[in-house]
Amino acid sequence: MKTKRIIRKAFTVFCTAVIFSGYVFAEELTVVTVNSWSAMNHSGFLRCDEYEEETVRGFRQEVLTTGLKELEADVIILNGINPAESFAAETALELGMNADVWVSRSGIRFGPVSLPLNLKEGDAILSAEKLASEPAGRMSLNSTLSTGAVTLFARDGVQVFGRKIDITAEGESTAGGVYIFSAVWNESLFNDENSLRRLTDAYLSGEINADDYMLLVKDAVEGAETRLVQAGRTLSFINSIAGAGPVIVAGSFNALPDSPEIKVLKDAGFIDVFERAGKGPGYTIDVQKNSNYQKLRQAAEDNGDPAGIALDIMSGKYRTDYIMIRGAGLKPLSAGIVLDKPVYGVYPSNRFGVSAVIDISD
Numbered sequence: 001m002k003t004k005r006i007i008r009k010a011f012t013v014f015c016t017a018v019i020f021s022g023y024v025f026a027e028e029l030t031v032v033t034v035n036s037w038s039a040m041n042h043s044g045f046l047r048c049d050e051y052e053e054e055t056v057r058g059f060r061q062e063v064l065t066t067g068l069k070e071l072e073a074d075v076i077i078l079n080g081i082n083p084a085e086s087f088a089a090e091t092a093l094e095l096g097m098n099a100d101v102w103v104s105r106s107g108i109r110f111g112p113v114s115l116p117l118n119l120k121e122g123d124a125i126l127s128a129e130k131l132a133s134e135p136a137g138r139m140s141l142n143s144t145l146s147t148g149a150v151t152l153f154a155r156d157g158v159q160v161f162g163r164k165i166d167i168t169a170e171g172e173s174t175a176g177g178v179y180i181f182s183a184v185w186n187e188s189l190f191n192d193e194n195s196l197r198r199l200t201d202a203y204l205s206g207e208i209n210a211d212d213y214m215l216l217v218k219d220a221v222e223g224a225e226t227r228l229v230q231a232g233r234t235l236s237f238i239n240s241i242a243g244a245g246p247v248i249v250a251g252s253f254n255a256l257p258d259s260p261e262i263k264v265l266k267d268a269g270f271i272d273v274f275e276r277a278g279k280g281p282g283y284t285i286d287v288q289k290n291s292n293y294q295k296l297r298q299a300a301e302d303n304g305d306p307a308g309i310a311l312d313i314m315s316g317k318y319r320t321d322y323i324m325i326r327g328a329g330l331k332p333l334s335a336g337i338v339l340d341k342p343v344y345g346v347y348p349s350n351r352f353g354v355s356a357v358i359d360i361s362d
Contacts (some may be wrong), residue, residue, distance in 0.1 A: 027360045029178070029321055032073040033250035034339055034353030035284075036064055037122050037292065038082035038199060051295040056346075060292075061087070064348035065094050066341045071355060076126040077182045077250045080349075084122030097126040102138055103156025104184070122183045123251070125163050127262070136162035136179055138235045141186075141230045158184050160234045160249075178330075178360060179242040181249040185230045188223020189216055190256055195314040196220065201314045216310050227255050231264040239268075246327030248358065252351070254320050262322075270324040271332065273356040278335035286351045287316035291342065292350035323356045331359040 029325035035159035041243055051170065052060075068076060068091070076097070081087040084103045127133050138161030149175040196217065203213040231253075249259075249270070255261040258273065266272070274282045287293045325332065333356075337353040 005192070008065050021115065023100075029075065029248075029358045029360050030073045030355065031075045031077070031180075031248060031250060031358060032068065032071055032353055032355045033077040033079070033182075033252075033321055033323055034064070034068075035079040035252045035349060035351045036061070036081050037182070037349040037351065038080050041121050051299055057296065060348055061348055063343045065091055066343075067348055067353075069095055071338060073138040073355065074128045074131060075180055076118055077180075078082055078124045078126065078151065079182065079184050079252045081122060081124060083120040084124065085120065087114040088124035088126070091124075092126050095126065097128055098131075098133065100127075100133075100135060100161070102127045102159060104140065108339040121157050123161070125161070125180055125182050127163065127165055127180070130163045133163045133165040133180075136164045136181075137237070137309075138162075138232070139235055141184075148158040149186060152362045158183075158186055158230060160237055162238070169263045171254070177228070177245060178314050178327075181234075181238055181247065181251075183234050183249055183251040183253065185234075185253050185255065185261065186223055186226045186256055187252070187254040188226070189220040189310050190259075190314060190318070191217075191220040191224045192259065198314050199310070207313070215320055224255075224259065224261065227253070227259075228262040228264070231255075231261040235268050237301045242327075244327070246325075246330045246340050246360070248323065248325050248330070250321075250323040251353070252321050257319055265324055268326070270326045273325055274319070274354060276335070277332040277333060277356070278337075279318065280337075281317070282319045282335075282337055282354070283317045284321040284337065285350075285356065286352070288338075289311055290350055291345060296350070320355050321351060323354050325358060329360060333357040333359050 012018070042063065050057075076095070078091070081091075081101075084101050088099040088101040088254065091097075101122060103120055105119065105121040107119050122348075138159065141158040141160060151198050152262040160181055160183040162179055164177045164179050197215055199208075201214065201219075234249070238249060242254045247264070247270075253261065257272065262272070324336065335354065335356040336356055338355045339348050342348075
């Protein structure tokens with residue numbers, strides 16, 4: 001017994017010495033992605049119509065920032081932020097992080113001046129100050145001109161851009177470079193068998209008329225075709241930048257887990273972290289639970305937009321936001337849905353976020 005105690009004590013002293021000497025046996029990276037939702041319908045010339053009052057949106061953004069701070073992530077991918085530059089800068093300052101931001105949707109924009117006046121939407125990659133990083137390129141996924149300083153309007157602000165980060169401990173590199181990419185694909189209804197069957201049942205039961213039915217089916221089919229092209233372009237861009245290096249790509253792909261669009265990435269070696277290490281269905285859209293969808297429903301009813309009821313008809317619960325990894329040395333340790341609780345009845349976004357802990361020790 002005495003010998004065992006001596007061994008245990010010696011082992012404890014050894015471990016303590018290793019920890020305080022700066023050597024690290026394993027490195028972990030906590031990554032969070034969330035679509036913060038601009039709450040706009042992106043129509044209008046001078047100003048876009050908005051789904052909520054400015055005070056409501058301000059409080060919702062405070063809820064989001066507070067929730068992100070509690071997660072203590074190393075990397076945060078924010079999609080759908082508006083106005084992109086100031087939103088990213090303020091959030092990064094509050095969290096003590098660095099921000100890389102690109103505007104993808106701002107109407108007709110030249111420098112600081114744009115029409116509609118309230119539309120400067122885009123995406124950001126926030127990284128902890130301890131992580132040395134550098135830009136790793138950017139590409140628009142539609143045919144419009146969008147350089148950040150000059151943008152010509154597109155209905156969908158879709159893009160992919162990245163940063164290369166170095167993980168360090170005590171000033172020494174322990175894991176080399178890891179590429180982080182933010183990606184946003186076209187948003188539409190879904191064309192999977194179950195969704196289209198529900199849509200057809202709604203038409204046959206008289207819940208929607210023939211014209212609306214054809215419009216919704218067209219949106220679902222063409223949206224999936226567009227995303228499939230964007231998935232291929234995203235993969236080509238990532239390969240051209242990162243090569244065989246370790247990659248984490250996250251964002252609002254707006255595609256279902258078993259869709260052809262997601263299969264493009266999986267066939268190229270990417271692992272869906274939530275699928276591998278998460279629990280439960282992992283819904284990031286829940287039309288019934290998330291009260292922000294009530295604003296979308298009301299606006300759809302006021303404008304006679306059939307898409308307002310389509311998500312309810314087709315299911316109401318979807319997993320459309322992802323964290324995916326590829327490359328030797330990256331291993332998913334855990335994953336979960338975050339930012340899915342209301343504060344005084346207010347959810348931070350119309351979507352929930354995804355968080356993952358990734359082992360990068362190898």
